[in-house]
Amino acid sequence: MSAATTPSSRPTVTEREARQVAEAAREQDWRKPSFAKELFLGRFRLDLIHPHPLPADDDVQRGEEFLAKLRDFCETKIDGSVIERDARIPDQVITGLKELGAFGMKIDTKYGGLGLTQVYYNKALALVGSANPAIGALLSAHQSIGVPQPLKMFGTQEQKDTFLPRCARTDISAFLLTEPDVGSDPARLATTAVPDGDDYVLDGVKLWTTNGVVADLLVVMARVPKSEGHKGGITAFVVEAASEGVTVENRNAFMGLRGLENGVTRFHRVRVPAAHRIGPEGAGLKIALTTLNTGRLSLPAMCVGAGKWCLKIAREWSAVREQWGKPVALHEAVGSKISFIAATTFALEAVLDLSSQMADEDRNDIRIEAALAKLYGSEMACLMADELVQIRGGRGFETAASLEARGERAVPAEQILRDLRINRIFEGSTEIMHLLIAREAVDAHLSVAGDLIDPDKTLADKAKAGAQAGAFYAKWLPKLVAGPGQLPRSYAGFHPSGHPDLAAHLRYVERTARKLARSTFYAMSRWQGRMETKQGFLGRIVDIGAELFAMSAACVRAEHLRATDDHGREAYQLADAFCRQSRIRVEELFGRLWTNTDDLDRKVVKGVLGGAYEWLEEGIVDPSGDGPWIADATPGASRRENVHRPVR
Numbered sequence: 001m002s003a004a005t006t007p008s009s010r011p012t013v014t015e016r017e018a019r020q021v022a023e024a025a026r027e028q029d030w031r032k033p034s035f036a037k038e039l040f041l042g043r044f045r046l047d048l049i050h051p052h053p054l055p056a057d058d059d060v061q062r063g064e065e066f067l068a069k070l071r072d073f074c075e076t077k078i079d080g081s082v083i084e085r086d087a088r089i090p091d092q093v094i095t096g097l098k099e100l101g102a103f104g105m106k107i108d109t110k111y112g113g114l115g116l117t118q119v120y121y122n123k124a125l126a127l128v129g130s131a132n133p134a135i136g137a138l139l140s141a142h143q144s145i146g147v148p149q150p151l152k153m154f155g156t157q158e159q160k161d162t163f164l165p166r167c168a169r170t171d172i173s174a175f176l177l178t179e180p181d182v183g184s185d186p187a188r189l190a191t192t193a194v195p196d197g198d199d200y201v202l203d204g205v206k207l208w209t210t211n212g213v214v215a216d217l218l219v220v221m222a223r224v225p226k227s228e229g230h231k232g233g234i235t236a237f238v239v240e241a242a243s244e245g246v247t248v249e250n251r252n253a254f255m256g257l258r259g260l261e262n263g264v265t266r267f268h269r270v271r272v273p274a275a276h277r278i279g280p281e282g283a284g285l286k287i288a289l290t291t292l293n294t295g296r297l298s299l300p301a302m303c304v305g306a307g308k309w310c311l312k313i314a315r316e317w318s319a320v321r322e323q324w325g326k327p328v329a330l331h332e333a334v335g336s337k338i339s340f341i342a343a344t345t346f347a348l349e350a351v352l353d354l355s356s357q358m359a360d361e362d363r364n365d366i367r368i369e370a371a372l373a374k375l376y377g378s379e380m381a382c383l384m385a386d387e388l389v390q391i392r393g394g395r396g397f398e399t400a401a402s403l404e405a406r407g408e409r410a411v412p413a414e415q416i417l418r419d420l421r422i423n424r425i426f427e428g429s430t431e432i433m434h435l436l437i438a439r440e441a442v443d444a445h446l447s448v449a450g451d452l453i454d455p456d457k458t459l460a461d462k463a464k465a466g467a468q469a470g471a472f473y474a475k476w477l478p479k480l481v482a483g484p485g486q487l488p489r490s491y492a493g494f495h496p497s498g499h500p501d502l503a504a505h506l507r508y509v510e511r512t513a514r515k516l517a518r519s520t521f522y523a524m525s526r527w528q529g530r531m532e533t534k535q536g537f538l539g540r541i542v543d544i545g546a547e548l549f550a551m552s553a554a555c556v557r558a559e560h561l562r563a564t565d566d567h568g569r570e571a572y573q574l575a576d577a578f579c580r581q582s583r584i585r586v587e588e589l590f591g592r593l594w595t596n597t598d599d600l601d602r603k604v605v606k607g608v609l610g611g612a613y614e615w616l617e618e619g620i621v622d623p624s625g626d627g628p629w630i631a632d633a634t635p636g637a638s639r640r641e642n643v644h645r646p647v648r
Helices: 015-025 035-040 057-077 080-086 091-100 118-131 133-145 148-154 157-169 284-295 298-320 332-361 367-392 400-405 413-424 430-441 443-453 459-480 502-533 535-563 568-594 598-609
Strands: 173-176 192-196 199-210 217-224 233-240 246-251 262-273
Touching: 035 367, 035 430, 035 502, 035 535, 057 091, 057 118, 080 400, 091 133, 118 133, 118 298, 118 332, 133 148, 133 173, 133 284, 133 298, 133 413, 148 157, 148 233, 148 284, 157 217, 173 199, 199 217, 199 233, 217 262, 217 284, 233 262, 233 284, 284 367, 298 332, 298 367, 298 413, 332 367, 332 535, 332 568, 367 413, 367 430, 367 535, 430 443, 430 535, 443 459, 443 502, 459 502, 502 535, 502 568, 535 568, 535 598
Parallel strands: 173 217, 192 217
Antiparallel strands: 192 199, 199 262, 217 233, 246 262
16 A cells, blocks of 8 residues: 555544643743743742833834724725625635735735734734624734744745745635644644655645635644654644645634634645645644744734723713613723723733733743733633623624614624634633643743652652752742732832822732742642642632733833823723732632632532433423534545635
């Protein structure tokens, strides 16, 4: 049997093997400082984020000039109601965005791109995403995780010269990793790329290929079998979407993002030149994860845009809608929701701008910051949209088209709630993000004490690890007892005359970071090797860290705005409100670290899976259709019509 016809089968892997694959794909070293990593270790390194880093003047000028053009395009060429009605972005809109250069925002000018910084790229996504979130998803999937970003970081010069000019102006790209039975567990990846002469032959099926329906170029993750002269492993390739054997079998439809060009893509004996392989064999997963380190910032960018829109609608509506003789905004039950939206939008923008500027400067390692921004932004944006629907009442549940039909302003509140919901799943679900961030947060502990809890290590290895751990904790633990957060004059620069006392909030962050580190250490001492199974605990640890990061960013942003005389007084007020709201959430999370129903929940889950509670399901009918839970993804020729439609 030739290499080109070798059948592929889904790998059978144990839980331990799956974890080893994921661990091998991690960036192992911390070559640059990380504010968030230090925070989880109980060290509040304010010097890493304050004074607030600033973009270069020429970057600002170039970015602002493009934003002005993009705003005009959004206001005159994009009709979000048409996209929502037709469930498709009009071709002329996509073509107009190409002509504007929006598909080349992150591509260097020498390849025909705009060369925008991460800061201005995110501002552009927030702007265009407010016009219609599906357009934001189109542009971000193309540039944040599609062909441009991995080639920028890992591509050869020849690959950059070949593909980046196309991506900057004419071609749309997509990223293909997920499969019908593979989500966040890439060790089970079934799509194969079998070496055959100077080519690789791809076979397999990819699910939820954002942009896949209209894409010209694809980044595909496939498994190369290990053989003589081939290291093998999960590998990244640039694939021409028009290649023989590539079939888009379905355009998927979702509860939100109705204009999203997301599909199912089948590869059957697709020949890909070896020159189109990105990086070495086996490096695909690391390339994907590294690309996502900054690529994830596109999602919180659109969450910031959504928060700004929610605030605008809440302000305008609550001022004119009266109940019991006064605007509903002046009723405390509604006012608290508006305060939450305003304060949280301010904090999200602070987190996004800070993380983005640090990414542009490349002086800090921002893998945790970007992950926290994605996690926190996606969760809080959903809450803000839900509160807006509640503020609007029945009108919040009514579609914009229905509102317009009966003579009222067409406010798509219910749409933004549906559109935002996917962000808690896209590019790492909340649950996966908790685990990913938790792994990075405890990296220092595992580096010195990991062998102590590894069942495969010898007694000699464990003894050596014990000595290393003893030396590390002898120095580290005493530093968690006291710090600047207990000194009343610490961070005095954040309490200027006539402004709220943000210094008190920073002292709280410093104290709480040490408390967080102590809690993590206690948990590791208590559960040791079972720590990785305590996902509820780890999730709360990460959520506390996210709140502390957001508080820090909000305070630093407020002080920056005050120092530059840019709405400083109002910024201080918003930062103060956010920090007070955040502190309440933090204290609740700390309480739930040790007082929770995690153990009981596990027992209930076993009962549910074992059928012990099936009687509880009686009295209903299930409207679900027939069919398998997971579609068949057996490699082979496609039997369906190709719905691929490149936009020209």
